[in-house]
């Protein structure tokens with residue numbers, strides 16, 4: 001049983017404004033543009049005898065039986081009309097449902113018809129349930145359904161949106177002439193038609209977003225995106241960056257570092273390095289993303305770029321999203337560059353005051369390169385002369401965080417920005433989503449890597465797997481055991497990880513096992529990672545904190561518990577932690593017994609493909625670009641309604657209009673972009 005301000009697990013919900021913010025709903029305009037993601041037809045009632053499995057239907061009937069199961073916290077009822085009976089099931093429920101579904105009550109239900117879970121007949125799970133009063137009439141129009149979050153009901157959203165529609169000045173920024181030549185309907189009418197469909201509206205047109213009203217809104221969205229792309233490009237064109245020359249001298253840091261590497265750069269690394277130093281030679285600040293599969297060797301290239309900056313008398317900064325990863329970079333940079341007398345500083349949020357003060361002083365005076373976490377972008381950090389900002393795993397940072405590392409140079413120069421990402425976004429998509437970014441791709445792995453062999457294992461075989469892994473460890477293997485994220489609850493995460501940890505210790509008493517999770521102190525983390533890197537610890541049980549960037553080449557086995565709960569890209573990231581040494585690596589994706597069809601499909605893809613770009617493509621097909629990228633990753637807010645491919649024709653038209661507005665300094669450009677993207681202001685200010 002759940003109440004309004006609690007979740008299913010009894011946790012308290014964040015305040016309303018926070019919940020709304022999660023949906024991107026802050027300003028009135030956000031509500032106006034929070035368009036339904038689907039519609040349902042509640043204008044008619046289907047006799048129970050005519051119901052078809054798989055269809056969304058509305059029925060009316062009388063409750064002839066009901067049953068509450070306290071143990072399972074579920075509620076069931078049987079509802080009959082003149083033609084038949086259907087079972088209604090709630091797996092968790094608001095107390096009010098007991099009243100609505102009390103014996104002999106008349107109800108109207110809307111939901112998906114399914115074949116009953118046990119036994120014969122039909123059922124609906126969690127249908128929309130309403131008491132049927134004597135004067136209940138059927139709605140005349142299609143009902144919009146809005147994307148929402150826990151604790152915000154459709155009814156509340158509908159009312160709030162209706163109010164916003166009255167409060168906001170929805171003036172049409174397109175002139176009559178522009179509208180006609182683009183064959184678009186008026187803005188106000190289009191928005192009204194989508195929130196409050198007319199009785200004549202057809203479900204399929206609204207559902208498939210082919211209605212003229214949708215065309216107008218998609219166009220407007222694309223127009224806003226195109227305006228942002230242009231504006232950010234213009235701003236960058238006006239700023240000055242430090243032009244850096246590639247040194248000829250063999251005694252330069254860049255050359256010495258390159259020559260000291262124990263391997264030769266792959267062809268792809270060479271190509272990307274060339275793209276980077278060529279853009280760093282320009283006085284237009286670089287804004288470049290290196291995409292490369294996990295293990296493709298992005299870090300070396302980033303270090304080379306840092307050397308180039310240092311050779312030119314500038315500082316470089318390297319920011320990573322987690323302590324663990326930042327520290328690994330720090331150590332690697334020390335190994336690589338201290339032999340040449342490079343001065344390296346370390347900044348982290350968890351540093352002691354004195355240590356931090358010294359680090360800040362060094363950053364302001366003599367540090368050549370600064371490595372750290374978010375601590376790098378705090379107010380107190382003043383660089384002497386930052387020439388290159390490197391952001392690893394850039395998708396972990398928001399746009400503003402990325403840009404604030406770039407900051408402004410004391411001399412008025414904007415540092416070059418280099419971002420690294422292992423989440424491969426297909427190039428065309430990157431070009432249209434990332435604001436004004438150049439993309440370099442490392443599409444080749446260093447030689448000698450053996451592709452990881454992936455096996456799917458049922459969770460029922462966990463004990464067997466633990467034993468098999470014990471045998472491998474005795475033969476020299478090191479193992480990551482990844483426990484899943486449990487629905488946003490770090491506490492439950494930890495419980496699950498701890499259980500697994502205890503079970504493994506019990507089954508493999510002679511093997512050194514450690515547990516890593518987000519709650520351990522940073523000293524603990526360092527110690528645990530050191531132990532694992534050096535091979536003293538054989539098996540590392542961990543929540544997903546190891547997801548990014550960690551590099552322990554001897555680790556050749558990974559178990560991912562409840563792999564079905566991870567996204568494809570995330571699974572691939574995780575798997576990228578192994579297969580880095582010379583031996584054959586294995587990944588065991590363990591799945592639970594509640595595997596959905598898409599879950600199955602995802603795991604099958606994961607098993608069959610090792611190629612990050614292939615995986616990204618699949619992920620994109622299965623989830624669509626919105627979810628795939630996540631708005632934090634893209635520099636430009638994502639398209640919610642238009643689709644770059646399907647609405648190709650509109651993209652072209654939006655591009656032309658954006659061009660002409662921006663070129664003519666038309667004030668409508670900013671006004672329009674602001675309606676759509678609240679962050680636009682921040683973005684351009686950054």
Ligand code: ADP
Pocket residue numbers: 263264265266269292293294295296297298299300422446447549551580
């Ligand atoms: P990424 O950050 O792209 O996941 P890293 O830069 O961490 O990858 O590189 C993975 C491993 O491969 C590191 O141990 C690195 O030293 C090594 N490596 C990088 N480039 C090469 C290369 N050209 N040949 C051999 N090994 C390489």
Ligand code: MG
Pocket residue numbers: 298299392549
């Ligand atoms: Mg990396």
